[in-house]
Amino acid sequence: MQHLLTERQKARHAEFKDFVALHVEPFAETWDREQSIPDDVISRLAHAGFLGSSLPPDYGGQGWDIVTFGLLNEAFGKGSSSLTGVLTVQAMVSMALLKWGTEEQKATWLPPLAKGEMLAAFALTEPGAGSDIQSLVTEFTKSSKGDFLILNGHKKWISCAQFAGIFLVFGKLEQRSLACLVREGTPGLDVEPIHDLMGFRSAGLAQLTFNNVEVPLANVVAKPGFALSHVAPVGLQFGRISTACSGLGLLRGCFEESIAHAAVRRVGDKTVGEIGMIRSLIARMGTDLEAGSFLCHNACRTEQDHVPEAFEKTLAAKHFTSRAAVRAANDAVQIRGASGCHASSPVSRYYRDAKIMEIIEGTTQVHEDVLGKIFVDRAGRLGK
Amino acid sequence: MTSVNAVTQDGIRKTVREFILSSINITQLDDDDNLFESGIVNSLFAVQLMTFIEKTFAIEVEMDDLDIENFKSLSATTAFVVRKNGRRSG
Numbered sequence: 001m002q003h004l005l006t007e008r009q010k011a012r013h014a015e016f017k018d019f020v021a022l023h024v025e026p027f028a029e030t031w032d033r034e035q036s037i038p039d040d041v042i043s044r045l046a047h048a049g050f051l052g053s054s055l056p057p058d059y060g061g062q063g064w065d066i067v068t069f070g071l072l073n074e075a076f077g078k079g080s081s082s083l084t085g086v087l088t089v090q091a092m093v094s095m096a097l098l099k100w101g102t103e104e105q106k107a108t109w110l111p112p113l114a115k116g117e118m119l120a121a122f123a124l125t126e127p128g129a130g131s132d133i134q135s136l137v138t139e140f141t142k143s144s145k146g147d148f149l150i151l152n153g154h155k156k157w158i159s160c161a162q163f164a165g166i167f168l169v170f171g172k173l174e175q176r177s178l179a180c181l182v183r184e185g186t187p188g189l190d191v192e193p194i195h196d197l198m199g200f201r202s203a204g205l206a207q208l209t210f211n212n213v214e215v216p217l218a219n220v221v222a223k224p225g226f227a228l229s230h231v232a233p234v235g236l237q238f239g240r241i242s243t244a245c246s247g248l249g250l251l252r253g254c255f256e257e258s259i260a261h262a263a264v265r266r267v268g269d270k271t272v273g274e275i276g277m278i279r280s281l282i283a284r285m286g287t288d289l290e291a292g293s294f295l296c297h298n299a300c301r302t303e304q305d306h307v308p309e310a311f312e313k314t315l316a317a318k319h320f321t322s323r324a325a326v327r328a329a330n331d332a333v334q335i336r337g338a339s340g341c342h343a344s345s346p347v348s349r350y351y352r353d354a355k356i357m358e359i360i361e362g363t364t365q366v367h368e369d370v371l372g373k374i375f376v377d378r379a380g381r382l383g384k
Numbered sequence: 385m386t387s388v389n390a391v392t393q394d395g396i397r398k399t400v401r402e403f404i405l406s407s408i409n410i411t412q413l414d415d416d417d418n419l420f421e422s423g424i425v426n427s428l429f430a431v432q433l434m435t436f437i438e439k440t441f442a443i444e445v446e447m448d449d450l451d452i453e454n455f456k457s458l459s460a461t462t463a464f465v466v467r468k469n470g471r472r473s474g
């Protein structure tokens with residue numbers, strides 16, 4: 001797929017991979033075990049400009065194109081799915097705010113987000129509302145004088161909520177969807193870390209409780225009634241691009257670990273790589289890697305070109321790479337044997353993280369339902 | 385009077401109609417059919433329609449434009465695009 005990239009995109013991808021090899025891969029296992037990411041790692045990301053990669057320079061961002069954003073997430077996906085989650089969520093909130101924020105909101109919040117001085121979290125999922133976001137029960141009510149909003153409810157499985165300085169919270173105001181910015185530390189907001197996840201263990205997931213939290217009207221993003229139809233989709237689109245590319249990076253990690261092991265590990269007078277059954281596993285992994293690269297590139301390009309097909313292409317990319325990552329991680333552990341079952345090999349972490357990819361930003365089944373409808377409807381139209 | 389604006393408006397209407405018919409599994413769309421209340425399109429389509437008109441007509445749907453009246457039907461969407469274009473050129 002390299003031939004589809006510009007020279008600048010290739011150079012940046014190489015820089016991202018070098019960064020990950022130096023500053024992420026050697027430490028990812030420790031972060032995973034300790035279920036946390038040190039502050040200095042976040043600072044290093046911020047200093048490199050990775051937390052504002054897609055925001056315009058006017059707000060202090062890098063203004064990189066979406067393909068480059070995808071390459072950034074691919075590179076980090078190989079190193080640490082959890083750390084990539086920080087890039088994911090920062091982009092979700094930043095890009096939703098860039099599209100729908102008021103000039104005042106953008107001037108206030110985007111520069112610190114772009115520079116990584118503040119981290120954000122996308123507070124959409126609730127204990128009873130995951131992929132079915134229309135079922136939200138988090139509620140905004142107007143204060144008696146109507147000069148601020150009062151927020152009550154619960155959010156769960158919110159990535160990076162442990163690190164966030166600002167939350168983009170989705171709920172309902174008089175049965176109309178509403179999105180609001182809520183600062184960390186606001187009275188009535190409780191952030192309870194979620195530990196002992198199977199994967200994404202250092203992604204800072206938390207449960208949020210809002211107990212009569214007062215929200216200034218100036219913090220409302222867009223207008224009531226458009227939070228789920230217009231605000232959330234912008235963030236979720238970037239979330240899916242990031243996750244698709246992160247899954248691709250994880251897949252590359254499985255492939256590279258597997259071929260490296262297969263080339264040197266001996267069984268009798270043969271290397272593992274000379275065994276036909278192992279070659280089959282590696283062939284499937286390598287083919288998935290190639291296919292996933294094209295799907296991710298296509299998703300990023302269509303988003304960059306701002307065409308309606310971007311939604312479908314991104315769903316397809318995320319659906320493919322998340323499932324391929326699960327297959328690859330499963331096979332990578334199999335190829336490594338006992339050593340693949342131990343934390344000393346990244347494939348054991350890949351195995352746990354890969355499954356999460358099939359669940360976050362819309363489950364595989366929800367993606368299939370939506371994509372299946374798109375394809376069937378298209379067939380119906382062609383038949384007319 | 386057949387003005388340049390009227391021709392442009394017809395062109396916009398035709399382009400938007402073709403996009404909706406090519407995206408949604410329906411055979412007919414009247415100018416004033418309510419897209420969202422009638423269930424012709426779902427909320428997933430809202431952003432795709434917005435993206436289409438932004439890209440095709442080189443306009444940007446902004447926060448102040450978020451009003452269901454602007455997008456509720458083919459006629460409403462066409463009028464919205466005409467207004468945005470007029471605002472830009474004015």
